Amino acid sequence: MNPSLLSGLRIIEFSAFVAAPSAGLALAQLGAEVIRVDPRGGNIDIKRLPLNAEGRSLYWASLNRGKRSVELDVRSTEGRALLQQLICAPGDGPPVFLTNLAVDGELSYAALSKLRPELIMVQLSGSPDGSSAVDYTVNCAAGFPGITGSGQGGPVNHVLPAWDVTAGQMLALAVLAAERHWRLTGQGQHVELALSDVAMATVANLGYLADVELNGTQRSADGNFLYGAYGDSFECADGRHAMVVAITDRQWRALLRATGLHDALPAAAAALGMALDDEAARYSARGLISAALRPWFAARTLAQVSAAFTDRSLLWGPYRSFAQMLADDPRCSEANPMFRRTAHPDLGEFLTATSPLEFAAVERIAPGIAPRLGEHTREVLAEKLGLADAELRTLADAGTITPADAALGR
């Protein structure tokens, strides 16, 4: 087996919230060395929900696994100088600085690249015009809440921070693309990404801008119906719900067979002058199809639906809460090599994920645990900047770093 996939790649992550930390996580999970730097007391996401009973953030402990944590007073001149040195410290490859914060002065690309011209700085902002934006304000601007749900009662935000999650992967991609460029040319560079661009590019990529411009129409709210082929959700006798999808003819025939509607539904469609022959026809007839299927689901518990849906051609699944997913879905268990139970010293043991990507040439890296805030401040400053104990004491006395005994108590 090989050393880890991204060995030799070191990233200083100066971040908060979801996007940039998840980029650091994605790279750490593939073997990069990731050092997250926070201001003293933590950044704005240090207490982000969900929390455990003692008020520790389970979110922070999940998004920062496999990283080391350095805590610096980045408001002070000394703290900013240390962060600058850390970013520019020598290493095997070019220095990589990943941030979603509005850094300036000695932490700007101009200043840093003067010290290390091969620097790769990957920076996320809110909007390309410089205005602030977060996932919630990007989401409302980008059209999806208006077509989510029934369309009654106003827009519905999706709860998944989808733009942050997507941006995180794009930032990780940017790091590797820029490192490739450095490898081929020796050049560093500043890479910028705006969160609103992630959302608006996605709208364009799915054809929705073209739909508006060329057709003068747009996709509208349509409940849980699939878009363009047949699919819908159903309530079962026990109050559980199931999603059913039939895109291909094979999936469609399997659905008719499993629900006993192979004669009745085509007959009903014929009587109404509707076709069910291909996915476009079934999409047009989706109201009829759902009306025909609804009593079948309403008469059965989810377990009975599951027992009737054994044909592998059927594409369907139960709706699950997070708790039900953990309890009932074997894909969300240690039966799946992506998941491992790991014990966090302060939080206890829980199921944690490593990278969803499985590379055959290297061993999958275990999920790891998140550091305590500032756990590695001394270790990293000694290792990367060669600071001796006396120098670290001076920094602690000045308040630039946390006193040695305080760091482990949180």
Add this chain to the structure above:
Amino acid sequence: MNPSLLSGLRIIEFSAFVAAPSAGLALAQLGAEVIRVDPRGGNIDIKRLPLNAEGRSLYWASLNRGKRSVELDVRSTEGRALLQQLICAPGDGPPVFLTNLAVDGELSYAALSKLRPELIMVQLSGSPDGSSAVDYTVNCAAGFPGITGSGQGGPVNHVLPAWDVTAGQMLALAVLAAERHWRLTGQGQHVELALSDVAMATVANLGYLADVELNGTQRSADGNFLYGAYGDSFECADGRHAMVVAITDRQWRALLRATGLHDALPAAAAALGMALDDEAARYSARGLISAALRPWFAARTLAQVSAAFTDRSLLWGPYRSFAQMLADDPRCSEANPMFRRTAHPDLGEFLTATSPLEFAAVERIAPGIAPRLGEHTREVLAEKLGLADAELRTLADAGTITPADAALGR
């Protein structure tokens, strides 16, 4: 200026739907050479919505920009052999094969890597246990629909194909990570990704699995409220909606000032024994805050809200439909360097996006246009496999490729 960022990287994409095509798109937008291969007549996504008036897919034309298109009868022995040769054709770097299809035989990793040991094959599947899954059936399994919307009336699917979009970026990341590994070791490899793992890893990364395991609780449906700090949506006098977010104290004070509630709301909170001092307190008091703000929005049109919200500290935004985004948001126009109007020969001119990532060391690549299905079959087979006109005619006569005059007619 440099040649494009990913020059020398060639990808054969054998794909359908959103995830794999968007990975190819992301790489093409950074300068990789991407050749999409489809079965004759197109893959299952060739007629995906939205369509234009003539039934051409605006979705296909948006997700496949900047790629070349090869159309082969991949059900035939000859067609499969051609695809195999195309994947294994010599190039500057290792061959890269990107697919979300269940390929076997001569298109399996085992067969391909025998011919080209340095092959990088990046493959998306539904579930790691081999069962099929699409975005809709992954989504229902992964908990989010149950906490989207009001929580009344059953689960609400988010309409954005968020798992496909995220998986697309992960597949692109996998290509670059595997190419880096090849560059350092000379080794190729098979990289696998399951769509359900993308969703379930995200649930874990946000701390929701830990919440279930350690607290026995989980996030619940809460309308459009932000999670963990104050934020909510409001209806204005003209029926438009706005999203308002106040995470930091500065944003919170700006919101109170702009709405004239700087005295009244703290007084109301004090009377009820509620605090508004920090984001956690404001999250607890979110019902009160929204109740106090609602009449202010209801008395004003969106334009009046906008006129009152000039303080740059305010974090807010209007909800927009796709059409409103295109008409009203300057970030979704050619004022944004990510967007360019491009003319597709069959569809007309519309606003298209290139990569949201801006790399300072290279020029941003223009969005490009999507090929017609099979537009480059002959060109690519001649260029990569050295096939002469006579050989191409024989393939067309056998039906392995489309006759020369048919390709341009669609």
